[in-house]
Amino acid sequence: MSTTTRFLDGSMPQSQAELSLIEVCRCCAVQTDFIVALVEEGIIAPVVGSEAASWRFADAQVHHVTLAWRLQRDLGINLAGAALALQLLDEIETLRAQITASA
Amino acid sequence: MRGVQVEFKDYYKIMGLQRSATQDEIKRAHRQLARKFHPDVSKVANAEARFKEVGEAYEVLKDPEKRAAYDQLGANWKGGQEFRPPPDWDAGFETRGRGSAKGDASDHSDFFESLFRRGFDESRSAHPGERTFHAHGQDHHAKIQIDLEDAYHGAQRTLNLRLPEVDAQGHVLLREHTIEFTIPKGVRAGQHIRLAGQGGAGTGQGQPGDLYLEVEFRPHAHYRVDKHDVYLDLPVAPWEAALGTQIEVPTPSGRVELKIPAGSVSGGKLRLKGRGIPAKTPGDFYFVLQIAVPPAPTETEQAAYQALAEKFKSFNPRTKLGALA
Numbered sequence: 001m002s003t004t005t006r007f008l009d010g011s012m013p014q015s016q017a018e019l020s021l022i023e024v025c026r027c028c029a030v031q032t033d034f035i036v037a038l039v040e041e042g043i044i045a046p047v048v049g050s051e052a053a054s055w056r057f058a059d060a061q062v063h064h065v066t067l068a069w070r071l072q073r074d075l076g077i078n079l080a081g082a083a084l085a086l087q088l089l090d091e092i093e094t095l096r097a098q099i100t101a102s103a
Numbered sequence: 104m105r106g107v108q109v110e111f112k113d114y115y116k117i118m119g120l121q122r123s124a125t126q127d128e129i130k131r132a133h134r135q136l137a138r139k140f141h142p143d144v145s146k147v148a149n150a151e152a153r154f155k156e157v158g159e160a161y162e163v164l165k166d167p168e169k170r171a172a173y174d175q176l177g178a179n180w181k182g183g184q185e186f187r188p189p190p191d192w193d194a195g196f197e198t199r200g201r202g203s204a205k206g207d208a209s210d211h212s213d214f215f216e217s218l219f220r221r222g223f224d225e226s227r228s229a230h231p232g233e234r235t236f237h238a239h240g241q242d243h244h245a246k247i248q249i250d251l252e253d254a255y256h257g258a259q260r261t262l263n264l265r266l267p268e269v270d271a272q273g274h275v276l277l278r279e280h281t282i283e284f285t286i287p288k289g290v291r292a293g294q295h296i297r298l299a300g301q302g303g304a305g306t307g308q309g310q311p312g313d314l315y316l317e318v319e320f321r322p323h324a325h326y327r328v329d330k331h332d333v334y335l336d337l338p339v340a341p342w343e344a345a346l347g348t349q350i351e352v353p354t355p356s357g358r359v360e361l362k363i364p365a366g367s368v369s370g371g372k373l374r375l376k377g378r379g380i381p382a383k384t385p386g387d388f389y390f391v392l393q394i395a396v397p398p399a400p401t402e403t404e405q406a407a408y409q410a411l412a413e414k415f416k417s418f419n420p421r422t423k424l425g426a427l428a
Contacts, residue, residue: 027295027315029244060330063293066317067143074154075137089144097329098391 018047018056028065035065041079043068043086111186112214114160114173122174126165133161159215169219186214237307247296247316249286251323251333254380255355257288262316268304282314289381291331292320326355331386332379338395339363354378354388361390369394 025032036052038044044064046055067089068082077085115122118132140147140154147153163169211219249258262284265277284298295315302312320328327334337352347365351358356378363373371392379386399405 026242026313027297029242029315059294062295066293070143071141074141074158076134085144094329097327097332097334 018058019062021052021055021057024057024062024065027062028069030065030069034069037079038065038068041083043079043083109186109213109217112156112160112212114163117156117160118164120164124164126167129161129164133157133165137161156212159211163215163219173218186217238305238309240305240309240312241303242312243302243314245314245316246319248319248321249290250321251326251328251380252355253286254290254320255288258286260284260286264301264314286318289385290318291380291382292318292328294318325353328380331382332389333386334389334391336393337361337373337390338393339367340397341394344368344392344394352390363392367392 019027021032021035024030024035032052035044039046039055044057044061047058049055064086067086068079071077071082071085072079115124118124118129118136120128120132124132136157137154139145140150140157142151142154145154163173247260247262249260252258260283262282264280264282266280267275268278269275282298282301284296286296290296295317298314298316300311301314305311325335333355335352335354339348339350343350343363344367345365347363347367349360349362352361354375359375359378361373361375367373369392373390373392375388375390377385378388397404399408
């Protein structure tokens with residue numbers, strides 16, 4: 001039994017540049033509590049909004065939510081540890097891009 | 104599972120443990136290996152496969168009941184051997200109905216499935232929905248690897264999904280479903296592409312969920328990516344760097360004429376503004392200059408270097424080392 005769906009347009013929820021709390025949760029498959037905890041830990045910060053209901057997040061933060069979730073779930077580290085890992089991973093990514101491939 | 108060859112998995116060997124390992128040792132080994140092979144952290148080849156294997160081994164060994172049932176299979180099995188579970192092998196062990204909190208059935212090997220997953224499907228179909236009930240289908244999440252060039256130009260892709268479905272008799276069937284979709288231009292690593300309505304079926308008249316694809320770039324032979332900036336090592340001859348020149352160079356958005364300024368140094372960066380990954384605020388493209396030293400196998404070429412040395416008598420490449428030089 002098989003079916004085919006032809007040419008769907010893949011859309012990027014983030015392409016509107018800003019996402020609500022609910023959109024971030026759906027995109028990353030996490031609960032709102034987790035996002036609140038990330039904001040409290042300073043891992044992500046809303047670009048707009050003083051209360052959770054009016055929060056708007058920038059697209060680049062979505063990646064950090066997914067990563068923090070997986071690191072915490074898979075490695076048993078707390079949010080402070082995940083925050084440090086994310087910071088170091090970001091730094092490594094930048095360094096990897098800048099070092100010479102020929103070295 | 105019938106008709107499919109199932110290979111025995113040596114969970115102790117996967118975890119690097121003796122069969123006599125304590126629960127504490129098992130936990131410690133899992134933590135160490137999980138950090139080593141975590142696909143978000145590790146650059147080891149096959150990290151993801153190794154991570155799943157370790158996770159599966161831990162799921163069995165951490166649970167004293169599952170471990171006891173597994174141990175009962177005996178130490179004579181070798182990893183990779185064709186495996187058939189002995190009839191009633193798990194009689195007396197209560198292992199059924201204990202799901203793992205993470206992942207889903209498809210993450211596990213056939214070996215794991217043949218041992219621990221029987222009974223799951225039965226319990227799932229044991230609650231046929233009698234009442235009419237409408238609910239939004241579940242969102243599904245998956246990863247997709249794309250080439251950097253796809254992010255510059257957009258692309259069309261085909262994805263084969265195997266969706267478990269319960270038929271009228273309560274049997275679980277895997278339905279093959281092919282989706283053709285477009286990758287939007289400007290997508291970056293870590294972003295999600297949403298395919299509306301391609302997630303789990305809704306219940307009753309509920310809408311189906313969406314499918315979210317998390318984007319990863321396939322490592323490129325030449326380009327390196329940092330968020331929305333792209334880097335390329337560009338080899339140049341010493342005289343090109345010293346005197347300056349104009350050369351044609353590749354970028355993912357096509358070939359461009361690049362002016363190398365006179366007096367360029369090795370490791371120097373030349374930026375093409377806005378030629379990184381496209382977006383409302385596009386990234387930049389960087390050439391990192393690599394001065395290539397021409398080999399001198401013949402006397403003529405060696406003489407050329409000698410002449411150069413004569414002309415540059417006062418040049419000391421090690422001045423920065425100061426007193427050490």
